[in-house]
Amino acid sequence: MNTVLRRSAMLAVAGTALVLSLTACQGGEDDNSAPAATASATGAAADGAADATSTATGAADSAGAEDSSGSTGTTDTGGSTGSTGEQANASTPVCAAGDVKVTAATQDGPPYTHVVLTAKNTSGHACRLAGYPHVQLLESHKQDVPAVAKSKPASPVVLAAGEPAYALLKVSDGGVDEDNEPVSAFSVVLDGDSAVIAVTAPGKGGIAADPAKALVGYWTPELRNGADDF
Secondary structure (H helix, E strand, C coil): CHHHHHHHHHHHHHHHHHHHHHHHHHHHHHHHHHHHHHHHHHHHHHHHHHHHHHHHHHHHHHHHHHHHHHHHHHHHHHHHHHHHHHHHHHHCCECCHHHEEEEEEECCCCCCCEEEEEEEECCCCCEEECCCCEEECECCECCCCCECHHHCCCCCEEECCCCEEEEEEECCCCCCCCCCEEECEEEEECCCCCCCEEEECCCCCCEEECCCCCEECCCECCCCCCCCCC
């Protein structure tokens, strides 16, 4: 009888120990899983925040790049404006012989040593009168009259429709000289055109010219004292 009671008591004690052991194991597993889950959630949240920050930074960088490109475009517009100005100058045609009427008149009184050439734009559109008139005074002298460099204007002469330009032509030193020859008409050729313009010399008897003394100035919007005195 005592033996049976002793066995029953031992079995009860063993069962209780087993239950406690199992409970402890389950509690340990739950305790370990909770921190792991918490760490996983925290890691995911941190990764999500980093991704969001990276996305926002990328968007800001992209916007900055676009703004920078836009700014560059504005600067290029200024350049194109310069490119547009150059095209406008290039589009103005050079005056041809058919675009102007060239006439001659004596300057000052006798002795008539200088002649003023006037080229009036009769074309109905603007044109550039380049360089100086290429003048040949006599049939016996085929060389062009030399140009005077100091009379060259700072910028090309652009003639609107109906506007004139001028060039001074020295024909002699004046007085009676055996080298002087009478000239009733002479030829003028414009820069950029090969056509010959026949110009009637001023006065009833024409002018006395000495090709060795002759000089011509550049086309200018007006005759300038000093630069055109030669």
